Amino acid sequence: MLIRSFLLILCLSFSVLVTADELTLNKNAPKSYFVKKGDTLWDISAIFLKQPWLWPKLWRLNPDIDNPHLIYPGDELRLVFDEKGQPMLVRGKPELKWSPRARVKLKDQSAISSLSLDVIAPYINYSSILSEDDIAKLPYILGSDEGYNSSIDGFNLYVNGELELGKGYGIYQKEKPIYDPETQELLGYNISVVGTGKVLRTGDIDNKVPATLYVDGVKEEIRSGDFILPVNENQQYPSFFSLKPATKSLRGLIINSMSGLSEFGKLDVVMINRGAEHAVEQGDIVSVKRISPGVVETSNGPTYSKDASRWNRMANVESSDYKMPEEVVGEMMIFKVYQQVSLALVLRSSKPLRLQDIITSPVEN
Numbered sequence: 001m002l003i004r005s006f007l008l009i010l011c012l013s014f015s016v017l018v019t020a021d022e023l024t025l026n027k028n029a030p031k032s033y034f035v036k037k038g039d040t041l042w043d044i045s046a047i048f049l050k051q052p053w054l055w056p057k058l059w060r061l062n063p064d065i066d067n068p069h070l071i072y073p074g075d076e077l078r079l080v081f082d083e084k085g086q087p088m089l090v091r092g093k094p095e096l097k098w099s100p101r102a103r104v105k106l107k108d109q110s111a112i113s114s115l116s117l118d119v120i121a122p123y124i125n126y127s128s129i130l131s132e133d134d135i136a137k138l139p140y141i142l143g144s145d146e147g148y149n150s151s152i153d154g155f156n157l158y159v160n161g162e163l164e165l166g167k168g169y170g171i172y173q174k175e176k177p178i179y180d181p182e183t184q185e186l187l188g189y190n191i192s193v194v195g196t197g198k199v200l201r202t203g204d205i206d207n208k209v210p211a212t213l214y215v216d217g218v219k220e221e222i223r224s225g226d227f228i229l230p231v232n233e234n235q236q237y238p239s240f241f242s243l244k245p246a247t248k249s250l251r252g253l254i255i256n257s258m259s260g261l262s263e264f265g266k267l268d269v270v271m272i273n274r275g276a277e278h279a280v281e282q283g284d285i286v287s288v289k290r291i292s293p294g295v296v297e298t299s300n301g302p303t304y305s306k307d308a309s310r311w312n313r314m315a316n317v318e319s320s321d322y323k324m325p326e327e328v329v330g331e332m333m334i335f336k337v338y339q340q341v342s343l344a345l346v347l348r349s350s351k352p353l354r355l356q357d358i359i360t361s362p363v364e365n
Contacts, residue, residue, distance in 0.1 A: 023057050023087055024050040029079060037073040042347055044071075048079060048089070051362070052331075052347075053243040053285050120335050120345055123258070123269060128172075128229065129188045129338050135174060138227040139163065142210055151221040156200065158210040159228060163199040169213060169228045171195040173220075178341065180273045181255055181356060187273065187340045190256075194220040196231065243333065246284035246361040250274060254288070254357045255341070263352035267345065270332070272359050275340045282337055286344065287362040288330035288353055294320025326358060 029048045045052035071077075077089050139161025146155050163169065172191040180187055196217040203211030215222065252274035257264045264270060274280050294305035296319070305319040330349035334342050346353060 023054055025079075025087055026050055032076055032078045035071055035073050035075045035077065039073070041071070044077070046348060048087075051245075053245065120269060120343075123336060123343055127193075127258075127336070127343070128191055129178065129341055130191055131188045132186075135189065135191070135227060138229065139211070140227045141171070141213075141222065141224055143224050144222075149221050149223045150215075151218055153195070153215045153218045155215055157197065157213040157215055157222070159203065159213050160205070161211055161228075162203045162205055163211040163213065163228075164230075165199050165202050167199050168231045169197055169199065170231050171197065171213075171215075171222055171226050171228050173223075173226050178256065178271070180340075181253060182273065185340075188338070190271075192220075194218070194226060195222050197228075242283045243285055244283060245363040246281075246286045246334070247279050248361045248363055250278065250280065250284075250286065250359070250361050252278070252359050254353065254355055254359060257355065258343070263354055265330075265346060265349040265352055268353075270344055270346065270353070272334075272342050272344060273340070274359070275338045275342050277339055280334055280337050280342050282335060284334040285347075285362055286332050286334065286359045287328050288332060288346075288349070289326040289358040289360060290329050290354070291326050291358070292324040294322070294324055296321050329353060329357065331362065332359070 025048060033044065033047060035044065041055060042052055045055040049055070071091075075091055077091060079087060080090055081087055139159050142158045142160050144150060144155055144157050157171075170193045173194050175190045175192050177189055178187045179185065195215055197213040197215040199211060200214050201212035203209055213228065252272050254270050255273045256271040258269040258271070261268075272280075272286075295302050296305050296308045298308060302321075329351050330353050331347045332344035333347055334344050336343040344359075
């Protein structure tokens with residue numbers, strides 16, 4: 001198996017903004033909640049708050065829960081209010097005084113995770129987006145000691161490059177080009193990993209001696225011309241994501257889903273046409289919005305644009321006589337940022353999300 005396991009221990013550090021970020025409770029926020037197996041901190045915070053990334057403000061006065069990352073299935077979380085009327089969460093029945101006490105942890109019980117980070121582990125470790133120039137500079141496979149393409153492991157590949165002895169490399173193939181649907185600009189290529197290997201000989205390009213890579217994992221057929229990248233180069237991430245609303249000026253589109261489907265939802269990974277050039281950062285929270293269906297006026301009264309007659313559609317180039325509002329249909333967290341695109345994990349969706357849905361900051365302009 002190419003990826004036997006991903007030991008990804010990431011804790012989540014939430015940013016408490018110094019701006020006027022006041023907690024806003026959901027109208028149906030419960031007075032108490034029992035933590036269930038499979039819950040995440042994001043899921044629980046979304047039950048109580050309209051701004052789930054402001055989770056730590058709920059814990060600010062509770063020394064009994066000084067680490068909100070250590071919440072266990074079966075814990076009761078109770079919503080109370082301080083003397084200023086501000087909401088806060090406590091574990092179990094609140095007491096006048098809190099004193100330190102040890103927690104007994106059952107062997108089969110572990111603290112709930114911040115997010116479903118196992119979903120994004122493969123993208124953190126192996127996924128990448130490169131330009132044509134980037135790919136042209138990479139070492140590539142000349143052939144193998146078997147003399148043919150292979151879809152099994154346990155053989156040597158010869159590489160046109162000088163590699164680091166003993167280091168692990170991913171073997172990649174170029175996928176379809178990525179275009180910005182707004183500008184038609186080529187944003188790069190998504191590259192897919194087809195195998196992994198370790199370097200047995202470093203190689204000497206000046207003397208035309210190829211490097212030797214022993215293949216220890218195969219996902220798809222490996223071919224001459226496939227290129228390689230160190231597994232961890234530009235793929236190491238901090239041990240936590242600091243969640244915060246994306247900059248208010250952010251506005252873009254969902255341009256791809258990593259599942260290849262046209263509709264997707266919670267815990268799916270998608271690509272947006274905004275990146276470092278647009279001040280996008282890891283841990284940014286973005287809202288997903290969709291323009292409501294267009295309406296046109298006809299001789300028989302208002303009707304949806306898609307249902308209007310051909311004549312009415314031709315007469316109305318914009319397909320709507322009204323500027324229909326944008327409605328929020330989900331939230332996502334940006335977890336991997338390139339120059340012009342980023343990858344995001346869907347945290348919530350009230351209906352299936354789609355390609356070319358709009359992404360903005362969750363903070364109103």
